[in-house]
Amino acid sequence: MTEPFVLRPLMEADLAAVAAIEEASDLPTRPLEVRRADLGDEGTPGVVLEVGGAVVGVGSLWLAPDEAHITSLAVAGEARRRGHGRRLVTALVALARSLGAEAVTLEVRASNGAARSLYAGCRFEEVGERRRYYPDGEDAVIMTLALDDGGRAASAARG
Ligand SMILES: CC(C)(COP(=O)(O)OP(=O)(O)OC[C@H]1O[C@@H](n2cnc3c(N)ncnc32)[C@H](O)[C@@H]1OP(=O)(O)O)[C@@H](O)C(=O)NCCC(=O)NCCS
Known part of the structure; x- marks a missing residue:
């Protein structure tokens, strides 16, 4: 059974919990x-996922003209493998679409x-790929979702 959860916009009161999850990840x-300045910027929206009143996941976007970039995605270790990561990605894709993006891109x-x-x-x-993209020299893989039929498919993904 899926545990009750709440998906909502990132707020200032979440910043410490979000930083802890990202650091641990x-x-x-x-x-x-x-982070506070980003909260006041329409071009850098974020979402959090709460379970039992505690923030256990975060995702954020950076909006460029026509394209949204996922800048952060993390779920607290104890809350992983329960579908929350997928829910956060689905929420970010829906948010990007609602803000007029034609594609969502990220590096991983x-x-x-x-x-x-x-x-x-x-x-x-x-x-x-972006060779040696990370400070430790690891390569990044570039992943993209076009928000035509692909975006609707992601929004319909289970969970
Ligand atoms: C990546 C991350 C966000 C996934 O969160 P999650 O809540 O565990 O993900 P979900 O439960 O929604 O899993 C969805 C799918 O992701 C894949 N997945 C998630 N964890 C996985 C693992 N440990 N091994 C293999 N596949 C995995 C599976 O395909 C899974 O689908 P399934 O459950 O049907 O097999 C989480 O592991 C995390 O925070 N990692 C550290 C931060 C990070 O790497 N962020 C991404 C930066 S680009």
């Missing part, structure tokens, strides 16, 4: 002031099989 962290570590599988399950396609 080895994602790049940004100073709180930058080549070694990150969990995330590559998650995005592939949401109909993202691997369209290229």
Whole structure:
């Protein structure tokens, strides 16, 4: 049975919890002031997923003309493998569509099989790579979802 959850926009009160989840997930962290400034910027929307009143997942977008970029996606370790990652991606895709984006793009570590599988399950396609994209020298895989039929398919994904 799916546990009750709430998906909602990222708010200032969430920033500490979100930073903790991202740090524990080895994602790049940004100073709180930058995060606060992003909250006031329509071009950098975020979503969080709560279970039992606690934030357990976060996703965020950066909107360029015609295209949205997923800049962060993480689920707390104890809450993984319950469909929350897929729910967050589906929410980000729906948000990008509602804001007029024609595609959603992201970079993911080549070694990150969990995330590559998650995005592939949401109909993202691997369209290229950026060599030595990460500070430790690892390559990034570029994945894209065109928001025509593909976006609707992702929105209809289970969960
Ligand atoms: C990637 C991440 C967000 C997935 O979150 P999650 O809530 O566990 O994902 P879900 O339960 O929604 O899983 C959806 C699909 O993702 C894939 N997946 C998730 N975790 C996986 C794992 N450990 N191994 C293989 N596939 C995995 C599967 O295809 C899964 O579908 P299935 O359950 O039908 O097999 C989570 O592992 C995470 O926060 N990782 C650290 C941060 C990170 O890598 N972020 C991505 C940056 S681009």
